[in-house]
Amino acid sequence: MKESVQYKIFKVFNAFILLVIVFCTLYPFLNVIAQSFSSEAFINAGQVSLLPKGFNIETYKTVTQDKMFWINYKNTVVYTVVGTAISMFLTIIFAYALSKRRLAGRRFFTVFAVFTMFFNGGLIPNYVLINSIGFDNTMWAIVIPGAISIYNMLIMKSFFENMPEELEEAASIDGLNTYGILLRIVLPLSKAVVATMILFYAVGHWNSWFPAFLYLDQKELFPVTIYLRNLIAGVTGGQSAGATSADNLTQISANIKSVTMVLTILPILTIYPFVQKYFVSGVMLGSVK
Structure with a gap:
């Protein structure tokens, strides 16, 4: 099916919003990793963002x-x-x-x-x-x-x-007790x-x-x-x-x-x-x- 102009605009807008959300989610985590490998001077100066500065371990x-x-x-x-x-x-x-x-x-x-x-x-x-x-x-x-x-x-x-419920009823007819039904029927499906x-x-x-x-x-x-x-x-x-x-x-x-x-x-x-x-x-x- 041919996509309408409105749908194409929606996809672009949707992709932009998702990218913004991903960036906002990942930035704090990447910043923490960068700071963990950065030196004291750059951390105190607030110069560490996404990449480590003054690499140290x-x-x-x-x-x-x-x-x-x-x-x-x-x-x-x-x-x-x-x-x-x-x-x-x-x-x-x-x-x-x-x-x-x-x-x-x-x-x-x-x-x-x-x-x-x-x-x-x-x-x-x-x-x-x-x-x-x-x-x-x-x-x-x-x-x-x-x-x-x-x-x-x-x-x-x-x-x-x-x-x-029919699954458990069928298993019960086949001879399984409550524990057998839970272990062999319910949990594998869960x-x-x-x-x-x-x-x-x-x-x-x-x-x-x-x-x-x-x-x-x-x-x-x-x-x-x-x-x-x-x-x-x-x-x-x-x-x-x-x-x-x-x-x-x-x-x-x-x-x-x-x-x-x-x-x-x-x-x-x-x-x-x-x-x-x-x-x-x-x-x-x-x-x-």
Whole structure:
């Protein structure tokens, strides 16, 4: 079909708007990367934009040569993997159960779950609870308290509700029980929403630092986010915070924030392209239409 003049104008205007949005989205990220490789003089002068100036890697060396950095990095990987696995397990079984209209007390459990989105026990009661059950200075203080996101659970619940009931009825006639139907029928057909929820939970666990700040006292148990936070606090407070000498302290304090942001988000940026194709479809298919 021949395109009209109005449609051609629309395409040009649409492409221009999208390019502006892409530039506004990428510029802060590219600026952070450029600052992480720039020298202190150019950063303080505000001359760093998209490309590094006065190229240096002193801060990267200072951070990556510290043994504690890699210990905390390993902790973050463990917390993310274990926490995501626990969160997905609990979210799937909770959402699948609530998606069944024949479930006794379904409305009560749904309202009870939504209630927790608006009200919680508060910081001090949660801290007392974690300490009283012996979770302090353990991995479980990080991965258990926030194991289920009710928002994610509701999205998955809605996705399960939209699946044809005939599939499960046919599987039941063939001899599968509830768990067999979930594992062999429902989950294989839910790859999009499952991949999306994995991404949500993994990013949340990877970026989390406040629970570790509250419940962990041993440096060997810290996630990398706490290590980088302490590094920033130490430098801005006038301490070397792991610097090998006082000579590079000024340089480190100039671009430490940029370096820490790059080191923190790099693994997520590496994983995201592999699940991006499921991201939009998973959210839209499971959303309330």
